[in-house]
Amino acid sequence: MSTAPKVVIVDYGMGNLFSVRQALAAVGQDADIVATADRLTTADAIVIPGVGAFGIAMEVLQRTGMADTIKERVSRGTPLVGICLGLQLMMASSTEFGHHRGLGLIEGDTAALRDSPELSPAARIPHVGWSAISPARSHAWDGTPLDVVAPGTDMYFVHSYYVRPSDPTVTLSTSQYLGKTFCSSLATGNLFGCQFHPERSGPHGLAVYRRIVAAIRAAQPLGGLR
């Protein structure tokens, strides 16, 4: 794809969509904020941003028909980026305030940091701040949007829940919070999701956005060639 692709940011009524749009603009990519299913059907790439509650976000996605359209688009190969809650929504289910079904694009679930036995009882929740991301195994980042940042780079996190993919090989990076090691990003096929906020992680975060946009324009899969 040589012309600028059409990138849309999914608006489910809560998150700070504007910083995501601003970060995309900073790397030369316009993006529309959309709240209806019909406007997703012509998108070349879809971004689901973060912040908010899982159940409420899923309810909006289902009521508007956006959930079905996203799943349909992804099955046809449209790149999808999920950030923070957007990553969590990609999972099959969540236990946040009861049991909720997610988009089911990735096998696995979302669990509360607080319920993790490894987490220090002194840990403050939500986990807010800058934490390092480390490759889940050697060469885990090759060919993915993270291959432009060094292992150990600090990224900005704000979350109380984390994802547990069933297939550990989709995990790109792990991060730690007071004894708990969790999946901080994953990718497979044309899906990329990160628990941290690259739009709030300074120049390194912008580098990740630049890499995402380059992959979309070159029609390279976000999950690399694995």
Next chain:
Amino acid sequence: MTDRQAAGPNIRIIPRLDIKGTNLVKGIHLEGLRVLGQPADFARAYYAEGADELLFVDIVASLYQRNQLLPLILDTAKEMYIPLTVAGGLRSLDDIRNVLRAGADKAALNTAAIRNPDLISEAALAFGSSTVVVSIEAKKMPHGGYEAYTDCGRERTGREVTAWAIEAERRGAGEILITSIDREGTGSGFDLELTRMITGAVSVPVVASGGAGRTEDVTTVIAQADVSGVAVASVLHYEFIARSGRSAASFSRIVPASMTGLKQAILAAGERTRVPTAAFSA
């Protein structure tokens, strides 16, 4: 202590920019306000040096019944890709929505939350808990304990701060910003007793504000009060002014330090904080 340090999270250093009209100002205890310059110049320097967040406070918003920072937030968000918190005069869900739409990540509520605590729950439901900061301005009471104040320390509320912090957390605040009115602008160090009361009472992150006059004040509140973040104003502002070659008729109790200097001191004290590395391709 060692365990916490070994696996502890990075402490956030948060430049606090008090704004009046379009100017960055600093209240000097009992001496009124001094205009320091254009907030964007300061914010840009702190961002480049690795500030972990920025806190913008409209200090006259309560007088004018509205937050006037929207243009500044819009411009800042176009340039700086770290979390931005906005405080001052946010009274309704619409007010919060407007600052978020301008590019803020978090809205700090004080006066409106005290008058109508339901606003905290409603905002947490509408925008997510992590978006909602409850800002508590505290003054020591003559016979012990602390009382919450509003309107930049002008109005008493009758609320004891610990009970108020616990209620704010229960209602969905994702973070508490605790400011000592007694120390604010004095450069005499953070109120450790007050800060410890709050960090001991809630399990959400707590950011300490008010009183930093030198690097040691920052390392002390980190070592002794279990804070997640530290808001710093004069120490950073006067260093930036001096570096810019302007006359720095600094308040005598302030010992200026740069963001880099603060972070190095925190690391030297055995605590953790982010030290930014050069970007590959940004």
